[in-house]
Amino acid sequence: MRQAGRSLPEYKAVRGPGSINQAIADPDRATEITLQPVRRYGVDAAILFSDIVTPVHAIGFGIDIKPGVGPVAEKPITSSDDLSRLRPLDPEADVPYVLETVRNLVVELDVPLIGFAGAPFTVASYLIEGGPSKNKGKTKSMMLDNPHLFQQIMDRLADQAITSLTAQVEAGASAVQLFDSWAGCLSPQMYERHVMPSSQKIFEAVGKLNVPRIHFGVNTGELLTRMRDAGADVMGVDWLVPLDVARERLGPDAILQGNLDPVVCLAKWPSVAEAVREVLARNGGHHGHIFNLGHGVLPELNPEILKQVVDLVHGEGSAHLTDA
Amino acid sequence: MRQAGRSLPEYKAVRGPGSINQAIADPDRATEITLQPVRRYGVDAAILFSDIVTPVHAIGFGIDIKPGVGPVAEKPITSSDDLSRLRPLDPEADVPYVLETVRNLVVELDVPLIGFAGAPFTVASYLIEGGPSKNKGKTKSMMLDNPHLFQQIMDRLADQAITSLTAQVEAGASAVQLFDSWAGCLSPQMYERHVMPSSQKIFEAVGKLNVPRIHFGVNTGELLTRMRDAGADVMGVDWLVPLDVARERLGPDAILQGNLDPVVCLAKWPSVAEAVREVLARNGGHHGHIFNLGHGVLPELNPEILKQVVDLVHGEGSAHLTDA
DSSP: OTTOGGGOHHHHHHHOSSOHHHHHTOHHHHHHHHHHHHHHHOOSOEEOSOOTTHHHHHTTOOEEEETTTEEEESSOOOSGGGGGGSOOOOHHHHOHHHHHHHHHHHHHOSSOEEEEEEOHHHHHHHHHHSSOOSSOHHHHHHHHHOHHHHHHHHHHHHHHHHHHHHHHHHTTOSEEEEEOTTGGGSOHHHIIIIIHHHHHHHHHHHHTTOSOEEEEOTTOGGGHHHHHHTTOSEEEOOTTSOHHHHHHHHOTTOEEEEEEOTTGGGSOHHHHHHHHHHHHHHHTTOSSEEEEESSOOOTTOOHHHHHHHHHHIIIIIHHHHHHO | OTTOGGGOHHHHHHHOSSOHHHHHTOHHHHHHHHHHHHHHHOOSOEEOSOOTTHHHHHTTOOEEEETTTEEEESSOOOSGGGGGGSOOOOHHHHOHHHHHHHHHHHHHOSSOEEEEEEOHHHHHHHHHHSSOOSSOHHHHHHHHHOHHHHHHHHHHHHHHHHHHHHHHHHTTOSEEEEEOTTGGGSOHHHIIIIIHHHHHHHHHHHHTTOSOEEEEOTTOGGGHHHHHHTTOSEEEOOTTSOHHHHHHHHOTTOEEEEEEOTTGGGSOHHHHHHHHHHHHHHHTTOSSEEEEESSOOOTTOOHHHHHHHHHHIIIIIHHHHHHO
């Protein structure tokens, strides 16, 4: 469960008042933060505590993660002159702390560790907009009006993602997830033409590592087949697409991750339990299912509810599999 | 094109510095603002200048539209005690200015006038959250934890929408559109159980008026069949669902409205023209197509681009129909 930590009191205690980048750059803290939700919830995998803009930050592009805002780039990319700030990532030199965190974690953990990277489109949107953007107007305009520059950005970010994911797996991560969080703002045609090739390049390259490749973005119901065809072994599904509908689109053997509405977890337990059972019912006992939320955990979530979700899934999920 | 006015200099000149409610309550100004995009763009229909929260505002619920924010309710609904503020709408007494605007417009216009209402879920979300909300956490929680209270709100809002739409048609509107702008944040199951019945009630009641009934919300790819089955004659489609995909889901005879990405209209003309042609190609010359944007017009849009869009559609659209 992505961002499962941020609603936890023990997270707030260790996280410190500084930028999230400081916590990511401190392997002891990053290790502890990664372990916290595994310890509290007893989930079946851990996801590395890091950020999708960590590599771009580390190479000195000039991006910071502002609390309550998100990634902010003081000098967004407007022309090819800005490309020089997007040099290749050298993991051992640029993000040694990430690799140390991964190495610590594989010693500490009894469950698999999922490494991750931001997909080129989603990372590019921050670099082009200069920060979080509701409409992604500058990104879409550059994509259509200046496809050459846009593709150069995408290509550099794809190479960074490949280098980063490879280093994480070599350090011990058991699976990789590519987060194309905002790809869902694109029509399928725009995704296919301008975004899919870069993600395809990443999945092809990390395919050599022989670890499961997970792909996820929110609002991607219309993109599911293309995102899978980019080379994902597992498709993350948001809460808008019932799992049986996702399998109608992706085929009956599709391996899916999802898809409880994280907002529903703000309701009372009987309502949440019903929604959990609905997800399991829509999966229908299929073995290719990783139960998860359909998006990140909300900071205001009550951790007790999430604990009950995990316990219910561990109970009912097994029942479903036994029934199947 | 919804909110086509707000990017126009002539709109800014007439609109005045006050609340949008003041402009809506002034039939001369509201008439002029409705006419402006028709005059400038030569579109084939006009959409009334009003707001989805105008009826709730008019009955004294206590909601205002704050510039740059949106509808804000000082005292959101938290218990059944708040229901007394949601009394039935008496159009002639509560919103006489809306009806006067409609009557003015049908005299002035050479094209049909589309009246509209906010769908109960979308309006309820403002009344329960107290304002615009990214996650609609309070709304979803009330829907699941206190379905009785939630349904009472929905029912009162459905009755208001029926009364409002009926009065608009009786005053001369030629079609009605129900905006369930935020329904797309709901899983299909939640939509079907908690939202669809109220919208169904509205469409059934306005069916007696014998005018086309249009239904629209953004991010509703997974809800299209249910929103149509609620009783819509025309389904508005956002830019994420290509029109041919929408017809796969809705059947080959479906009448669709949409679906150019409004953000793409911020790009340069050759890019916009290509996107317009793509929409027309996806429609494939089908007669059941109302060309539109896939969401509201962005305030920062260059009106010259929108003029070119309309001209291109009038040229190519006719060519498509002639070819068909």
